[in-house]
Amino acid sequence: MQIVLFLTVLISFLGGVEVKIASYNVENLFDMNYDGNEYEEYIPNGDWGWTQEMYRSKLRNSAQVIREVNADIIALQEIESEIALKALKAELNRQGLYYRYHLFARNKNSTVNCALLSRYPILSGFRHPVSYNGHYRDILEGKIEINGQILRVFVNHWKSKSGSESQRILSAKRLAIRLSELPDDEPYVLLGDFNSHYEEYKTFLKSRKHNDTEGITGINHILKTIDDDENPITYTSLKNNDGHLYNLWYEVEEKQRWSHQYRGKGEALDNMVISPSLADGKGLEYVRGSFQRFEADFLFYKGKPYRWQQTKRYPKTHIGEGYSDHLPITAVFRIQ
Template identity: 30%
Template sequence: MKKLLILISLWLCVTTAGAQQNKRDLYSVAFYNLENLFDTIHDAGKNDLEFLPSGSYVWTAEKYEAKLKNLAKVLSEVSRDRVPEGPAVIGVAEAENNRVLTDLVSQPAISNYKFVHYEGPDKRGIDCALLYDPEQFTVTNSKLVLSTPFEGDTVHLTRGFLIVDGQMAGERVCFIINHWPSRGAKSPVRVHAAKQVRVLTDSLMRTDKKLKLIVMGDMNDDPMDESMATLGARKYAKQVKKGEFYNPWWETLEDKGVGTLLYRGKWNLFDQIVVSRPLLKAKKGLKYDHNEVFIREYLFQQDGKYKGSPLRTHGGRVWLNGYSDHLPTIIYLKK
């Protein structure tokens, strides 16, 4: 009998310890512009000729494999110092097709991830996608909503809006992944993109007033720009009204001077993740906790004219064997 009681006590200790280890109170969500993740094969109808072995970048299989390995290294480290499981989801931009995403998540460092992707209308072929860890996030529905041209401008066309709905930590969370028109287009083109996203978010929140909705992407605008105001993304949590979003990156850039890409010596923060009001006001379940730009020394050029800039894949036409011209961004959700 005494031995039985000892065994039961030991079992209870092990079970309790296991339960404590499995208990999660912090989750992470990330975004990363992959900067021209092209394979070496021409896609019919797409202007990807620069990224072929015979193209101006001399894009060989060896360079492509190095790019995959480099990106996988970054993605495997994002947020893991705070969340050992890594991000539940990672929004990405500038992925050429299903094939490059398959190759990316086949890298051993991130082989636990699956992805959602639809072929979009971009003339170069670069799309948005959502990588997700099925142990942390279950996809229930997804679709790509195509963008409408601004005043007939089909050159600076947004790559479409990827909507992914699912379950995280036992509750519904919805994501919209974006890549708005580049700075080669004037501000009204990005404002037009923001208006389209606002229509989508209004519709989603009309049917579920408590929806925990996260909009993320490379907006090609800073947090204080007109397009983000049009989206309804506010600097301070106390300013956020129903149907609007909290944009923590405003303070990150304006008050802390931290950005995600460097242009002519000035930091911008285009890579934003904004959260709906229910993620601020939730009395139970997931709630916004904090944000950060993922910064590691290896992600930056260490010398030369562009010292301190993100270490990109190419400098001009010279292969640098880098990562991206953008830095990843992360938000943390507490349960």
């Protein structure tokens, strides 16, 4: 943390323009309109008590986290609708944080979707459907102008671990196709909830439920965050590996490489992956050592992420406390 602060002060002293980028799965931000796609516990005024009061509490708590992160650009996952996104923007404004620009991946077949908030102008936005059956969330692409520099941001929320790896590979392939259409020197960031560990190719091998692809993974093999010998791409090797990408989790200590917990075990489901042009010494650059998970004390309870709370006994109801089962992740970029 002290190193990051030192880098931030040094960059400011040298006159560089800094941009903080973040990603946060807010855990089910639903509005109060009944559309028929809601999870049972989020049916407005239903048996679980998703009321206007609970909605306002969820907005306040989500906005509190985003305000504390204070990113210039933040990718969000698990937003039900653009109505909910605009309500979140309004709550952020009340709490003193204003985002002028936003994008939302509107997919009527998806229960929750991806979104993007930005202080910098969003020149264009695209929604990339993975399939048309409603079983996969769309990938959201934003083209953002940062002091004359162009950065593309791709917001992801891949299939959960309730499904096999072949389902996440579909999202990875759709993303890879889009990336192949960009110029080789195009700077871009891939971020969001990939439901994939940064070294998924190691962690899922013995899982019969997940490994239905003979060891091939979406995040590592399709997006090429490992080389042909299955060695992780490093910041240094990124410059020498055409078509490969760098996962920023390698920037932090190994024991800190998690943003979500499952049965008490940390998982790095939220990822931030950068293109080679963000490490070539020209234009917009990633600030080495700046990537981290956001871990304010209020986001934890008994050592675990303090997720949105419901009563433990049936019938379960919302109680208006907690935040999310995911922690935000952040990184700093600067213009040379």
